[in-house]
Amino acid sequence: xxxxxxxxxxxxxxxxxxxxxxxxxxxxxxxxxxxxxxxxxxxxxxxxxxxxxxxxxxxxxxxxxxxxxxxxxxxxxxxxxxxxxxxxxxxxxxxxxxxxxxxxxxxxxxxxxxxxxxxxxxxxxxxxxxxxxxxxxxxxxxxxxxxxxxxxxxxxxxxxxxxxxxxxxxxxxxxxxxxxxxxxxxxxxxxxxxxxxxxxxxxxxxxxxxxxxxxxxxxxxxxxxxxxxxxxxxxxxxxxxxxxxxxxxxxxxxxxxxxxxxxxxxxxxxxxxxxxxxxxxxxxxxxxxxxxxxxxxxxxxxxxxxxxxxxxxxxxxxxxxxxxxx
Amino acid sequence: xxxxxxxxxxxxxxxxxxxxxxxxxxxxxxxxxxxxxxxxxxxxxxxxxxxxxxxxxxxxxxxxxxxxxxxxxxxxxxxxxxxxxxxxxxxxxxxxxxxxxxxxxxxxxxxxxxxxxxxxxxxxxxxxxxxxxxxxxxxxxxxxxxxxxxxxxxxxxxxxxxxxxxxxxxxxxxxxxxxxxxxxxxxxxxxxxxxxxxxxxxxxxxxxxxxxxxxxxxxxxxxxxxxxxxxxxxxxxxxxxxxxxxxxxxxxxxxxxxxxxxxxxxxxxxxxxxxxxxxxxxxxxxxxxxxxxxxxxxxxxxxxxxxxxxxxxxxxxxxxxxxxxxxxxxxxxxxxxxxxxxxxxxxxxxxxxxxxxxxxxxxxxxxxxxxxxxxxxx
Numbered sequence: 189x190x191x192x193x194x195x196x197x198x199x200x201x202x203x204x205x206x207x208x209x210x211x212x213x214x215x216x217x218x219x220x221x222x223x224x225x226x227x228x229x230x231x232x233x234x235x236x237x238x239x240x241x242x243x244x245x246x247x248x249x250x251x252x253x254x255x256x257x258x259x260x261x262x263x264x265x266x267x268x269x270x271x272x273x274x275x276x277x278x279x280x281x282x283x284x285x286x287x288x289x290x291x292x293x294x295x296x297x298x299x300x301x302x303x304x305x306x307x308x309x310x311x312x313x314x315x316x317x318x319x320x321x322x323x324x325x326x327x328x329x330x331x332x333x334x335x336x337x338x339x340x341x342x343x344x345x346x347x348x349x350x351x352x353x354x355x356x357x358x359x360x361x362x363x364x365x366x367x368x369x370x371x372x373x374x375x376x377x378x379x380x381x382x383x384x385x386x387x388x389x390x391x392x393x394x395x396x397x398x399x400x401x402x403x404x405x406x407x408x409x410x411x412x413x414x415x416x417x418x419x420x421x422x423x424x425x426x427x428x429x430x431x432x433x434x435x436x437x438x439x440x441x442x443x444x445x446x447x448x449x450x451x452x453x454x455x456x457x458x459x460x461x462x463x464x465x466x467x468x469x470x471x472x473x474x475x476x477x478x479x480x481x482x483x484x485x486x487x488x489x490x491x492x493x494x495x496x497x498x499x500x501x502x503x504x505x506x507x508x509x510x511x512x513x514x
Numbered sequence: 515x516x517x518x519x520x521x522x523x524x525x526x527x528x529x530x531x532x533x534x535x536x537x538x539x540x541x542x543x544x545x546x547x548x549x550x551x552x553x554x555x556x557x558x559x560x561x562x563x564x565x566x567x568x569x570x571x572x573x574x575x576x577x578x579x580x581x582x583x584x585x586x587x588x589x590x591x592x593x594x595x596x597x598x599x600x601x602x603x604x605x606x607x608x609x610x611x612x613x614x615x616x617x618x619x620x621x622x623x624x625x626x627x628x629x630x631x632x633x634x635x636x637x638x639x640x641x642x643x644x645x646x647x648x649x650x651x652x653x654x655x656x657x658x659x660x661x662x663x664x665x666x667x668x669x670x671x672x673x674x675x676x677x678x679x680x681x682x683x684x685x686x687x688x689x690x691x692x693x694x695x696x697x698x699x700x701x702x703x704x705x706x707x708x709x710x711x712x713x714x715x716x717x718x719x720x721x722x723x724x725x726x727x728x729x730x731x732x733x734x735x736x737x738x739x740x741x742x743x744x745x746x747x748x749x750x751x752x753x754x755x756x757x758x759x760x761x762x763x764x765x766x767x768x769x770x771x772x773x774x775x776x777x778x779x780x781x782x783x784x785x786x787x788x789x790x791x792x793x794x795x796x797x798x799x800x801x802x803x804x805x806x807x808x809x810x811x812x813x814x815x816x817x818x819x820x821x822x823x824x825x826x827x828x829x830x831x832x833x834x835x836x837x838x839x840x841x842x843x844x845x846x847x848x849x850x851x852x853x854x855x856x857x858x859x860x861x862x863x864x865x866x867x868x869x870x871x872x873x874x875x876x877x878x879x880x881x882x883x884x885x886x887x888x889x890x891x892x
Contacts (some may be wrong), residue, residue: 259738330752359705442748458746472605473711474712475612
């Protein structure tokens with residue numbers, strides 16, 4: 189700030205080579221070290237995953253079956269990773285579909301509808317949701333929500349079954365992907381809400397006032413000024429949420445009855461499984477090549493999450509160009 | 515540049531100090547030493563010294579089935595030997611065997627006896643005679659169900675196999691009704707629940723079904739439940755929790771952990787045997803040892819089809835794995851004393867009250883004691 193206020197002073201300082209001294213220089217190095225550390229950790233994780241996953245990628249089908257403890261009837265890694273990736277993406281996608289509309293609704297309410305004091309309170313409560321540990325979500329989902337929601341799923345399945353050509357099964361325990369996705373949706377709600385809210389608050393006042401001046405109602409202001417401005421922000425918020433949903437372990441582990449099928453029976457048990465929960469479930473009794481197999485599936489998850497994050501980055505970067513402010 | 519170097523040196527020193535402080539804290543946590551002295555691994559006197567003079571910090575790892583029993587054993591042993599600190603990491607049988615064979619832990623708990631190739635590799639850390647399996651934790655597996663007002667059912671092995679294979683889907687199925695003429699069975703769907711993780715309980719359960727109901731249960735015994743689909747959960751508490759929450763659900767679980775759920779009496783020969791520690795111990799006595807192993811290796815081939823009176827062959831044996839030779843004197847003395855305590859009637863009673871396991875018979879105990887005596891030190 190001072191640089192813009194008094195340019196001559198800066199030039200003088202720079203000439204004498206004095207801009208970085210004392211704490212300034214120390215801080216520069218601390219922050220550089222932090223950035224390097226981050227990259228180093230990421231690289232270390234990637235190297236670990238590739239190095240320890242490689243034996244599983246190169247092992248023969250026979251070895252994978254005996255020492256690698258692949259599930260019955262599987263002869264190569266793809267048969268395991270395929271359904272796991274499918275289950276992971278399906279669970280995260282359903283969670284995203286459930287959470288995004290609700291999150292946008294909450295964010296709009298906070299930014300444009302609620303009285304200021306109420307908005308602060310609601311924002312606080314939503315942030316509080318993010319502070320609940322996933323193991324608590326898992327316990328709640330598995331022991332409280334699942335038995336209750338089971339009746340709902342059975343009813344939904346019954347209704348869907350009345351459509352000819354559709355066969356939907358539902359389990360009496362409620363331990364299905366649908367329940368897991370609902371809990372995942374609750375878990376990613378805070379992050380999507382928080383980012384969306386910030387984006388909506390950035391909407392240029394001029395746009396909103398212009399819409400009002402044209403005789404728009406509150407809803408029309410939101411539709412014509414706020415949502416178009418915030419669209420890419422909401423998308424990147426959803427991607428952040430998706431990243432969390434993809435990697436969530438504990439909640440899925442405690443809620444879902446796993447299976448390894450390419451199945452869209454989201455109300456039935458024993459159909460799908462996510463990568464993270466599979467690793468956590470199998471690791472305790474694994475040794476040798478079986479651990480390499482698990483790490484190889486972890487590598488798949490790493491790649492998926494990286495792809496999602498890069499997608500989010502790309503969208504955020506694109507946003508700069510049509511940022512409504514100019 | 516000078517400054518940067520200094521700074522990094524300071525931070526390095528700081529991290530060293532931090533790690534050191536952490537290590538101290540952890541060491542303090544691991545020690546139950548009332549005097550507060552740091553336990554010394556090398557402080558053990560010569561081999562002839564009686565129990566009570568052993569000191570040091572020792573660790574084991576392995577089967578989670580033994581976890582609560584191991585807690586009781588460690589507490590009991592440490593009260594007799596206040597200078598010893600023992601820890602047990604219930605990381606699972608496979609992880610326990612791996613750590614044991616790598617020399618990382620002094621002893622291990624495992625739901626399965628060492629395989630032949632593992633016995634072979636055990637000579638690397640255990641001396642020329644390798645390692646031995648000692649059956650010190652015997653626990654019956656209950657078939658537990660949630661049916662309001664029904665606390666016991668007679669279930670033949672074929673019926674159990676059909677239920678878990680998904681062939682019998684209703685509680686008032688004729689096959690169940692025929693064996694339970696006095697029970698008013700509800701018209702309710704059966705929800706079989708199995709373990710989703712790789713577990714010794716599943717291994718023993720499927721082995722029992724395969725041996726006793728081979729026509730129905732054609733899958734080979736395995737720690738991973740073989741039937742595709744169906745409800746499942748991680749760990750004993752997980753499956754018992756689901757059955758508690760769901761009427762009509764049925765599972766198999768460690769008998770001591772099923773709580774208020776109804777349990778099945780299984781058909782052995784022509785009689786119905788309800789689950790109990792005594793019946794489980796009887797089933798182990800009716801079985802024979804695996805052949806072709808070291809004379810002190812007590813791996814059992816459980817006879818699931820036994821018709822011995824009062825035997826309950828749906829049982830899990832969890833082994834304690836120990837070396838026949840310990841190069842480190844203190845470690846060897848500790849293992850001998852600790853396993854001796856576990857095998858003693860006092861230790862077995864402690865496990866029975868803490869974990870509901872079946873105390874081993876006197877016959878088996880004398881075999882185990884001989885094996886422990888055969889462990890050499892130094």
